[in-house]
Each structure stands twice: as C-alpha cells, then as structure tokens.
Amino acid sequence: MGDATTVLSDTDARHLLRRTGFFISTRQLKSFTGKTRGAAANSLIRGAGTRFKPRVRYNVDDVDLEREVHDNWLNYMVSTTHQFQEKLVLFWHDHFACSNVDVQNLTFMANQNQLLRRHCKGKVRHATFKDFVKAINKDAAMMDFLDTVRNRKNKPNENYARELQELFTLGVTDLQGNANYTQDDIVQIARAFTGWSTQQANGPGLKYGDAYLDPVQHDGGAPKVVYTTVGGFGPSGSDITLGGSNPPEAEIDTVIDIIFAHRDSEGQSTVARFITKKLLEYLAGPNPPKTVIDEVIANSNFDGSSDPSTAWELSALLHAILVHDFFYATAAQPSSVKWPAHYVVSTLRQLKMLLDYTSFTKTITVDGNDKIVSIRRYHLLNDTDNSNSLRDRLDDMGQLLLNPPSVFGWDWELAWTNSGTLLARYDFAVAIAQARGTGRTAFRPDKLVDLGLTDPGDVVDAVTALLQVQDQFPVASAERNALIDYLTDSVVNPPPLDLRDVAYRNRKLHGLFCLILESPAYQLQ
Amino acid sequence: MALTRRQFIKRTGLLTAGGFLAPGVFRNPFLERALADAMGDKYLIILQADGGNDGLNTVIPVDDGSSGALRMRYEVVRNTGSGGLQIPASALSGTEIDDDLSSGTPLALHPGLSGFKTLFDAGKLAVIQGCGYPNQNLSHATSKGFWQTGDPLGMLPGTAGWMGRYLLSVPYGPLDISAVNVRTEVAAEFAQTGTNVLAFTKLKTFTFPYDDYDPGDNLAKRTAYSAVCTAASVAAETTRKFLGNAGGATLTASQSYPAIEATYVADRPTWNAGYTTLHSSLANDLREVAKIIYAVENNVDPAVCARFFQVRNGGYDTHSNQGALSGRHNNLHVEVGAAVEQFYNDLDNMPANGGGMVSDKVCIVWWSEFSRRINQNSSGTDHGSQGPMFVIGGTVSSGVYGNHPNINVLNSQGNTIYSQAAGDPYRSTDFRDVFGTILRHWLGVTDPTTIFPLDGGDPTKFWTVPHFDLGFLP
Secondary structure (H helix, E strand, O other), rough: OOOOOOOOHHHHHHHHHHOOOOOOHHHHHHHHHOOEEEHHHHHOOOOOOOOOOOOOOOOOOOOOHHHHHHHHHHHHHHHHHOOOHHHHHHHHHHOOOOOOHOOOOOHHHHHHHHHHHHHOOOOEEOOOOHHHHHHHHHHHHHHHHOOHHEEEEOOOOOOOHHHHHHHOOOOEEOOOOOOOHHHHHHHHHHOOOOOEOOOOOOOEEEEEOEEEEOHOOOOOOOOEEEOOOOOOOOOEEOOOOOOOOHHHHHHHHHHHHHHHOEEOOOOOOHHHHHHHHHHHHHHOOOOOOHHHHHHHHHHHOOOOOHHHHOOOHHHHHHHHHHHHHHHHHHOOOOOOOOOOOHHHHHHHHHHOOOOOEEEEEEEEEEOOOEEEEEEEEEEEOOOOOHHHHHHHHHHHHHOOOOOOOOOOOOHHEEEEEEEEHHHHHHHHHHHOOOOOOOOOOOOHHHHHHOOOOOOOHHHHHHHHHHHHHHHHOOOHHHHHHHHHHHHHOOOOOOOOOOOOOHHHHHHHHHHHHHHHHHHHHHHOO | OOOOOOHHHHHHHHHHHOOOOOOOOOOOOOHHHHHHHHOOEEEEEEEEEEEOOOOOOOOEEOOOOOOOOOHHHHHHHOOOOOOOOOOHHHHHHHHEEEOOOOOOOOOEEOHHHHHHHHHHHOOOOEEEEEEEEEOOOOOHHHHHHHHOOOOOOOOOOOOOOOOHHHOOOOOOOOOEEEEEEEEEEEEEEEHOOOEEEEEEEOOOOOOOOOOOOOHHHHHHHHHHHHHHHHHHHOOOOOOHHHHHHHHHHHHHHHHHHHHHHHHHHHHOOHHHHHOOOOOHHHHHHHHHHHHHHHHHHHOOOOOOOEEEEEEEEEOOOOOOOOOOOOHHHHHHHHEEEEHHHHHHHHHHHOEEEOOOEEHHEEEEEEOOOOOOOOOOOOOOEEEEOOOOEEEEEEEOOOOOEOOOOOOEEEOOOOOOOOOOOOOOOOOEEEEEHHHHHHHHOOOOOOHHOOOOOOOOOOOOOOOOOOOOOOOOOO
16 A cells, blocks of 8 residues: 655656556656655656647648648647656547547637647646636637527527537536436536527627627526426426626536536545546546545545635645545556557657658638648658648547547547548558658668677567557567567577668567557556 | 457367467358358448547438427527537438427438438438436536446346457357447447457558568478467466457458459549548548448458458547538537448449358448537537437438437436336337347347346336337338
8 A cells, every 4th residue: 555655766757657657768768766656756746737739820720721720739748758647648539538629720720729738737827627627618719619609599509508518527427327417407517508609709898709708699598497306306496597796607607616516426536536547547547436536536636525715626635636545556457548749659669769850832712811831740751642731640540630530529538540540540550660861861770689689588578668668578478479579580599680780670679569569468567 | 349258268278279369260150151140241340430420410300290389499509600410400401301290390410411311211210319318417528438338227147248248149259250340349238258359450551570681581480489378378367368369350350451452442442432432531541441341242361250340430529610511520420321221232242152242241330429409609619418310321221210319408418318117209219229129130039138138127217117129220
C-alpha cells in the first residue's frame, strides 16, 4: 500500500512519465526516480496550462487551412516540454468533442483548443472544473456544434442540454445503473439555454465569437425545475430560475451549479464520480473499481465534501490519481491501448525525429477575394505522397484531430485496433523505416543504437528500451526469440552481428525497429 | 472482436498450432457445405443510418386517405417557409408507394429516395413502418446500443452484439473471416464473435506494408511478425492477447483480401465506374462489399468467404438545417437511394455461383437508432421514437409493412408512443421482429428468441410476443 509519500522506483517513475507524456526523457527519469509520488505529481501538475493556440492564418472553411491548424498542434505535441498538458488537451478534446466538419470555423476551433489547454489540469486562477464547464457553455465552437445558437424560445433545441448531462457531466446512468435524469430535465435545461448566440464580428464590448443572450429569444416562461422525478434521489426539484437576483444570462451558470450538486442513487456526487472515472480510465487504465473512484474523490476533496471552498479543483483530482496505488498497479499489467495521436507523437519523440513538410500553393477565397496561399503539408521524410500526410495517417488510424466522429468523441481501448487501423499503424512504422536521409527529420538508428553491439539479444533489448516498450520482451520470451531469429535469419549459432555493416543495418536494424513498432506490446502504454 | 473465454481457448489452440502464415490451410474443406446447411447460400448486409433518421420525412403521408388524418397533422407539425420541413404533396407524386394499411393513408417516400422507389416498383424493397422498442431512450449511444445488442431491457449479460450471438451458431472456423465491416471499426452488432470480423474502408489499401528499400527481407519480416503476434496471443494480459489475435488475423486477411480488388475492377469496369460517378462514401463502401461478394461467388481466393457485412452512413442527427426538398436530409436520401440502387443492380447483373443472379442471395437491411421529434424546431428536429426500416433483396416482397406511427397522439416529450396492443391500428413494429424475421426466413434460425430474448411486462407495452413472420421474406 502506498500513498503520496511513497518513493518512486525506476519502474514507477517510468510508468508515471509514460502515462503522463509521450516519451520519457533521461533527465526527467533521473529526477523522478527517488522522488515521492506526491512530489513527482506536483512537478507534473504545477502551473496552469500554457497559452499556445494553433495558428489560424485565414478563417476560411478549407481542408488545407484546417490541415495547417492540425499540423501546428501536432508539431507542438512533438516538440513541447509540456507533455502532460498536451496529453490532457487530447483528453478534453475527446470529452468536449466538437468537429470542424460541422463547426466549419477554424478560429472557433483554435479558440476552443486554447480554452481546453488553459483549463486542462486546473490551477487556473479562480477557476475550477465547474468554471471550465461554464466556459464550455459559452464556447463558440460548442455553441455551434451542439446548436445552442439555434436554440430559440418556442423552438427549443435539445442537443446541448442532452449532451451536457449525458457526456460532459453526469452520464445517462450512475455507477449503479440508475438513470441520472429524465427527458423533462433535458427540456427544462434546453429552455434555460434559449436565446444564446455568438458575436459574428468584433463589436463594442464583445469580440468575434463571444456569447451573448438575446432576451427576446429567451424562454422566460414557467419555472424551469429539474431533477424532480429521478428515482427519489438527487437534489430534488432545483429551479434554474432562482428569482429576481438571477438574471436570464445567469441561468446557464445556474444550470451548471445545479448539475454539480446532483447526487446519485448512493448519495454521492454524480459529476465527481463521472469525471473521476473517466480520468482514471485515461491515465491508469480500464475498469477502475468504485472504491478507487471514491477514494480519489475523497483524497482530493473534488466533490467538496470536506471543504466546499476548494471543491472541483482539477489539479487536486489529478494529484490524487497520480499518487494512488491503482495508478501504479497498472504498470505491471499494461492494458491501455495508445491512442493514434499518442502512438505517432511517442514514436517521433523516441526516435528524435521531426516532421518534414511539402509546400504547395492553392487559391482560396478570403472575404470575397481570391488569394494565392502557400500551404505546408507535414509528413515523414521521403513520404511525400498526398495521402500520406500525418493528418491523413492519423485519419487512417482512426483519430482525425479536430474531427472527432461525433459528440461522443472516440471509442477507446480495443476499439482503436482493428484490421484497418492496425495496418495504418504498421504503414506508419514502415514509413518511419523508410525515412532515410540526414538531418533532424531522418530516421537515424545508427545514432540511436550502439553500433558496437554484436549479440542479437542485446540489440533487441537496446531497441526495446529505446522505444520504451512498457512490458519489455523478457529473456527467453517467444517475442524476443522471434526478433532474434529475425536478426540472425534463424541461423543456429550465428556469428556476431555487425551493425557497422551498412547493408546489414539498413535491412535488419530498420526491420527490427519496424517490427517492434508493429508489435502488440508497443500498442500498449 | 472481443472473445469469450471459451472461444478464446478454442481459437488459441489453433493459432499456436499453426501460426498465421498460411491462409486457407486450416479452412474446413466442408465449410461451404456446412454454411449452406446452416444458413443457405446467402449474404446479409446491414446498413446503419447513424444519428437518428427523421422517419416522418422519409415515409410521408400524402393525403388523409380513408381515415387517420395523418397528412393534416403532418402539415401542422412540419412548417413551410424558411427552415420549414414540410414536403408538399405535389412533390410526392413520383415516389408514391402503397397505402398505410390500417388508416388507408397514401404514402410516399421522400423525393430524394427515388432510388428506393425504383427498387420498390421492381418488387425488391420492403418498407417497414413504425420500428422501435419500448420506452425509447433518446440518447444516441444508448439507443444504438439497444439496436446493436438487440437487448433493450438488458436481459443478457455482457455486451455482445446480436450478429455476434448469431455467428456463434454458424460453422466458421477460428481463422475464417465471417464478416467485413466497411468502416474504421468493428460495428457493435458484431461484437464478441467466435470468428474474425475485419474492419477496413478500402480493399486497395488493405495491404501488409513492407520496406520498399528491401523487398528481399519481406519473408523474414512476415515470419517474425507472425511469431510475435502468436506469442502475444497467449499472453496473460487480455489486451495484449487480443492484439496478438487481431494482428495475426490481419496478416492472414491482408494476404487474401487486397488481391480480389483487381479481379472486380478488371471484370466489371462499367459497374465499377457506376459507383464512382455517385461521389458518395456510401457508394464507395458498398462497392467494397460488391468486390468481396464477387470474389466469393467466383472462388477467387478460398480465404475470402465473408457472408456478413456492415456499412455505416452518418449525418442523420439533423437538429438544425435539416432541409425539406433540398439540404442535408435530402442529400442523405439521395445518397442512400442512389448507392443502394447501384449496388443492387450490380448484384442483379452478377451471375451467381450455382446459377441465377447474386441479387437473389442478398438481403440488405437499413436501420437508424431512432426517428426524430414530430414537431419540428426552427430548422430541424430533436430526437424521436419509432421510424421506418427498409429491407432490400432479390427475394424480398415489395410492400408497406407495419403501421405508420400515430402522430396525432404524442407523449409528453412530443414523440409517438410504442405500442404492442393487438388490434391497435397504430401498433408499432418492434425492431427485433424485423431482424428476427430475417434470421428465421433468410438465415434459417428456427427460433430467433435465442438471439433476441423477449421482454417481460405489460404485453401491450413491451415486446412479449414475437412476430418473426412479418411477410417481407418468403
């Protein structure tokens, strides 16, 4: 049994860094080994998110301009020192999923990306997870994606009201399988959101994309009472329209306050359990037990049960997860499948490769005028085919960033891996092996591996370690033996390997990297 | 492709004995006969309209008929003018189908579905109205889950899909590929099968990649990859085990499937081009199905023996900007109608192994997780309840089956009400009766309640009495 004071072993430190980032730097590993779990977690969580925002040159609905925004973010993930932050931005992009297929507004998508980054790990001055959700209420991309901007008095649109509860805060059912809300609750909350729009241009006091309420389109009729009939539990009968002190603009904040006060059929905070479970699934692994969920909530005071004044602080929640035994137990049995973005970014970072790019020009229409614009398409070195850009490769692997398949985000774990998406990963692995050349975009195994190694087992172990495979292929394991056979072409009593022989190295060392990138073990984190 | 423990042990035994290198080696030479005994020489293609299709603007009342006042209500709930969703009766004359049986109301398909109208007139398309399940849950995820597990009340443990349960009874071997999903993931209907279900979007790119610089090393690499996967497939950790199996099956399939593309393209250039001209993802996806069926019928590769398919078409969640005669919903109808018509005609002109045309071996079923709200909002519709399904195939009997939902009587949410009351002129069609009819009359399952467990409860409100003989299949 461990806690925040438990000292990290080398294995623990690797696990922590692997799950909270894309690759483990020697420097970080050295500094974390021997630290306590709590101190290590603090150093990962310290400080609010950075201000990085993917660059939008022209806010025009065009696939190649979207490509630039996408690639800008991807390159940031490949190079940033804020690895945990970006891993969490991916989480929130999946959680508050909005697709530019529908939003069709790069400025709004980039602004949302920045909002996710600002709040991703808490520690935002005067802003908690509850404030994060309140900000999402008024986020222009979200307001468009889930139709808040089309939700009008007498013509209510329930899209946001439903997903706000189902996907963002409560879940359809609690951990016991009891319904958390009814259709009428959706209707009442939809009424509270009637009349909101986003500013279509910069104006006095309001910038392009800012949310505002048109009182004429706001449903100020009958009281909006929610959670009256949910199985006799929950904060029964909370009224969104709290009276004179609660102007119509405040109703959407009140909705969030009421949702965050929701109690499940065991009297526990529904929001706290819902979001804690999901973060545990992301950072630790599938199927966190209820006892762990509740311990993490209690240890972080996330639901405010021991001190309401410090409730809903994401940094405290993340800290409690990262010092819990459940998190470290998953090191021994990795069962969490890398997301495609993790797979790609991890591989590039471990191999110390940057992306190459091809520039091309295209004509786009900006404010009614045709303009010839130079666009960069990022890809692996030598991999210049139009359909092989990193964006397209991620799409083939099942994760086109800025375009989640629906408001549900992506399906995780085994859903990432089927015949088609696995082949897309293998195709990427081969493209890595084929990125031959010089410079920082090239794949240079000769710079990564000690060319003096002559024992095939040592070579396998060196590459496995370099690629930071969680559960290394142990000596005498069938995987390791298969890779040794590959290096020696199954020759019995093979002569010492000569990695300085360029022809051998280009064939077998490249092949070995490729095989490990394709192996089941490497798909796990 | 999650496995039960029993299936896993069964499969692993074979994998460890044989590895993945030789597609077809372990193929049961009697597979085809065994399949034919179990299900006949048949194919089943499931089309998913993802997002909740607006049924009221799919099968539309043209006028009020002998009774029922459906059109009158339709004109109240669907507006004209900007953002209005009403389809004028005058626009429906080209796509009229049969009358609603109980009310006598003449019905028409949305004009965008003219492809379906052609198939209807050819006697190959059944319209099944009012499909749903008790206590419609208006969540996309939950509702899709109900349709795909076939178990809305959660009578069965686990989350196996209904096709997954069915496939356990079909004598495919552990290395056979029973089903292909032309999409980026295995659809939930097929979850937990004893055989392999492949998911890919393009046959052409479904190839195992090798280093172009060094083709001489390909065999060594394949051998090593296969051994690594075999080793993982007996790992203690279940996810790694799964990845080992998936990797092995993928290698096997990658050696048989991509090659069949060329055969179809060479042999059927006109049909191939016909899909291209439709410029839709659904047409492209159905063409991949046609290529596989063509390969099976012509014994192009013994390892290609899939009989079950799933294709998804998204975009139906039309909360806003739905459109009436043009716009989003119309575009979806046009896309589906044209793609399915092209696909059916391709198969209807494809000689079948054993004589006749392939279309007679094919059943296509189209579903959506729910319909949409009867009263429209400013320019779209929110989530609703019962909606239509379509079944298409060479032996399907055209016609309108089931009753139009009663849009004059709505529940407090503004949705039509699920009813199983005998004699109710608006009695709903449970979706399990539609799939069950296909299981019994197409695939020879004597008792589909082994796949779809009956509900308990009030027999007027729950699915307690099956109707697996809806009549659209002989």
